[in-house]
Each structure stands twice: as structure tokens, then as C-alpha cells.
Amino acid sequence: MRIYQIIVPLLGLIGIVFTMRQFSKGINTFFETLLWILLWSFISLVAIFPDAITLFISETIGIKDHINGIIFIGLAISFLLNFKLFDSLKKQNKALTELVRKLALEKASHSNDKK
Amino acid sequence: MDQDKLVIVIPSYNEADRILKVVTDIQRKGYRKIVVVDDGSTDNSMEGIKDLNVIILQHLVNRGAGAATETGLKYCRTILDAETVVMIDADTQHNVDDIRKLVEAHENQNADITIGNRFLENKKNIPAKRWFYNQIANIVTSIFAGKRVYDSQSGFKVFNKKALQKIIIEQDRFEHCSEILIKGLENNLKIIEVPIKVYYTPETIAKGQHFLNGVRTFVHLLHSVLFKNKQK
Numbered sequence: 236m237r238i239y240q241i242i243v244p245l246l247g248l249i250g251i252v253f254t255m256r257q258f259s260k261g262i263n264t265f266f267e268t269l270l271w272i273l274l275w276s277f278i279s280l281v282a283i284f285p286d287a288i289t290l291f292i293s294e295t296i297g298i299k300d301h302i303n304g305i306i307f308i309g310l311a312i313s314f315l316l317n318f319k320l321f322d323s324l325k326k327q328n329k330a331l332t333e334l335v336r337k338l339a340l341e342k343a344s345h346s347n348d349k350k
Numbered sequence: 351m352d353q354d355k356l357v358i359v360i361p362s363y364n365e366a367d368r369i370l371k372v373v374t375d376i377q378r379k380g381y382r383k384i385v386v387v388d389d390g391s392t393d394n395s396m397e398g399i400k401d402l403n404v405i406i407l408q409h410l411v412n413r414g415a416g417a418a419t420e421t422g423l424k425y426c427r428t429i430l431d432a433e434t435v436v437m438i439d440a441d442t443q444h445n446v447d448d449i450r451k452l453v454e455a456h457e458n459q460n461a462d463i464t465i466g467n468r469f470l471e472n473k474k475n476i477p478a479k480r481w482f483y484n485q486i487a488n489i490v491t492s493i494f495a496g497k498r499v500y501d502s503q504s505g506f507k508v509f510n511k512k513a514l515q516k517i518i519i520e521q522d523r524f525e526h527c528s529e530i531l532i533k534g535l536e537n538n539l540k541i542i543e544v545p546i547k548v549y550y551t552p553e554t555i556a557k558g559q560h561f562l563n564g565v566r567t568f569v570h571l572l573h574s575v576l577f578k579n580k581q582k
Contacts, residue, residue, distance in 0.1 A: 321569075328522060329520070329522075331411075331413070332413045332414075332417045332522055335390075335409045335410055335411060335413050335417070335421075336409070336413075336417065336420070336421045336424065338410060339387070339407045339408055339409050339410075339421055340407065340421065340424065340425060340428075340429075342407075342408065343405060343406070343407050343408075343425065343429075344429065
């Protein structure tokens with residue numbers, strides 16, 4: 236056993252606990268929590284059983300070289316996370332727009348009242 | 351048409367050189383209710399029109415053409431109780447004479463949404479690049495809408511009360527034009543297209559559709575479809 240096979244699962248465990256705490260506080264949605272748990276579990280499993288997991292992935296998705304399989308999965312996860320980031324950014328933008336709109340409408344009705 | 355129930359909405363961003371002309375041209379045609387939405391301009395655009403008889407709604411920061419349009423529509427929906435709303439660009443690319451043409455066609459054909467189509471007439475006025483980007487946007491919008499549309503990105507539109515109530519714009523930037531058509535078709539609203547004149551200047555070309563806007567429109571529309579239930 237190598238040192239990273241202890242450190243990475245430990246980090247994964249901390250990540251999972253942190254994610255679940257965020258969920259219990261209502262900060263993360265169920266979907267986000269599930270996504271992070273799956274991600275941390277996957278990273279931990281790859282660290283504990285590197286050969287078995289990478290071989291399993293490469294055989295399952297039909298990629299001959301198992302390193303390419305990992306790169307492929309990594310890209311897929313990265314794409315998914317980017318999309319989630321886009322989703323979160325969009326929510327922030329929407330909230331900002333709502334705020335700006337509310338202020339504009341309030342200011343307009345306020346100046347109409349004065350007239 | 352009862353002029354008091356017709357409202358002209360003009361979203362405007364850094365149009366200091368043009369907004370005065372657009373507003374005065376519209377007023378000369380006898381339209382009384384004009385709502386200008388200043389979308390966080392940094393060029394003191396509103397100085398020139400603040401003494402005219404117009405309602406000015408000011409965004410503190412720039413939020414995009416879609417956000418500004420929705421602010422104007424929300425004002426018409428909640429405060430003015432408008433029957434008909436005409437949306438027109440602030441950059442003088444549209445001919446204000448076409449307002450009457452659009453509203454008449456809108457009423458005569460009992461439409462819910464009337465789009466001013468730039469490509470049915472005067473094609474020579476439209477730069478090739480602009481024409482190309484708009485055609486791409488039309489294809490993307492048609493895919494999402496499930497029906498062929500011919501000028502999905504026109505900023506010159508008329509809504510009746512039903513459209514005003516049914517369509518709440520969620521897309522902040524140029525993709526709102528596609529969103530209006532998609533939501534209109536989803537809500538079984540009657541959409542017609544009427545040819546309009548359009549005049550492009552280097553400034554209007556710089557501000558309008560370009561390739562990245564097209565990509566952004568596609569991504570935002572895809573996102574809306576994927577996360578539709580969550581957004582509602």
C-alpha cells in the first residue's frame with residue numbers, strides 16, 4: 236500500500252462529511268450533495284484500487300488503454316462540474332437581475348408618487 | 351386603438367447619441383406612453399430625455415437587453431395595465447413609421463405577438479455577416495421552438511395583453527428574443543411576422559448579434575431545457 240492510498244480516501248471522507256453537513260444546513264441541494272458524494276467516492280475508490288477500477292472502466296466503455304479511460308471519465312466529470320458551475324452562476328445572475336429590476340421599479344413608482 | 355393603453359418600451363444601453371431622436375420621433379407620431387429602460391448606461395444617456403414626457407426605469411448596473419426588456423414589460427404588466435406593448439430598439443435602426451404598420455397588422459390579424467421581420471424586405475440594407483448570424487440564430491431557435499421562425503432576433507415586436515401576461519422573460523441578454531418565440535409557441539400564442547425597414551450603422555452593427563452571442567444563445571437555451579422544472 237502506498238501513502239496516497241491512505242491520504243486520498245481520507246480527503247474523500249472529509250469531503251463527504253463536509254458535503255453532508257452543507258446539505259443538512261440547507262446550503263447544498265440534494266442533487267449537488269449526491270453529485271459530490273459520488274465524485275468523492277469515485278476518487279477514493281480509484282485511489283484504493285487503482286488497477287482494478289481503471290481496468291474495469293476501460294473494459295466497460297471499450298477503451299483499450301485504461302489510462303485513456305480515466306482521462307475520458309475525468310473529462311466527463313469536468314464537463315458535468317462546469318455545467319453545474321454554469322447553473323450556479325446563472326442563479327446568481329438571475330438574483331442580481333431581480334434585485335436590479337426591483338430597485339428600478341421601486342424608484343420609478345416612488346418618483347411617480349412624488350409627482 | 352386607445353393610445354392610453356398602448357405603451358412603447360425602449361430598452362437602452364449607452365445610446366446617448368440616438369435615444370433622443372428615437373423618443374422624439376415616436377412622440378411626433380402621437381404615441382404618449384413611452385417607457386425607456388436605461389440598462390446601466392455609463393454615458394448619461396438619460397440626461398437628454400429626462401425632461402421629455404417619458405417614464406424612465408433605471409437599472410443600476412448593466413443586465414442585458416433581455417433583462418431591460420422584462421423590466422419594461424413588468425412595469426407595463428403591473429403598473430400601467432397596458433393592452434398593447436410595442437418594443438423597439440433605442441439605436442435608430444427601426445423606422446418609427448413601422449409602429450403603426452405593426453400595430454395595425456397585430457389587431458387586424460388578431461395576433462398575440464407580432465414580430466417586425468427585417469428579412470422580408472430591404473435585404474440589401476442588411477450586412478452579409480449580420481444576415482448570416484441571424485440565420486444561424488433562426489435555425490437554433492427553430493430547433494428549440496419546434497417550428498420554423500424567420501426573424502428570431504428582431505427587437506421590434508408587439509405584444510397584446512395575453513402575451514404580456516404569459517411571457518415572462520428569464521434570459522438576460524440577446525437570447526431573450528429566441529425565448530419569447532419559444533414561450534409564445536409553447537403557450538399556443540398566435541405569432542405573425544410583418545416586414546419592417548431597418549437601417550444599420552457601424553454602431554448598431556457593433557452592438558448587435560455576433561458569433562459568440564449565437565453560441566451563448568445555444569448554451570442558454572440548452573440550459574433552460576435541461577433545468578426547466580427547476581427554473582419554474
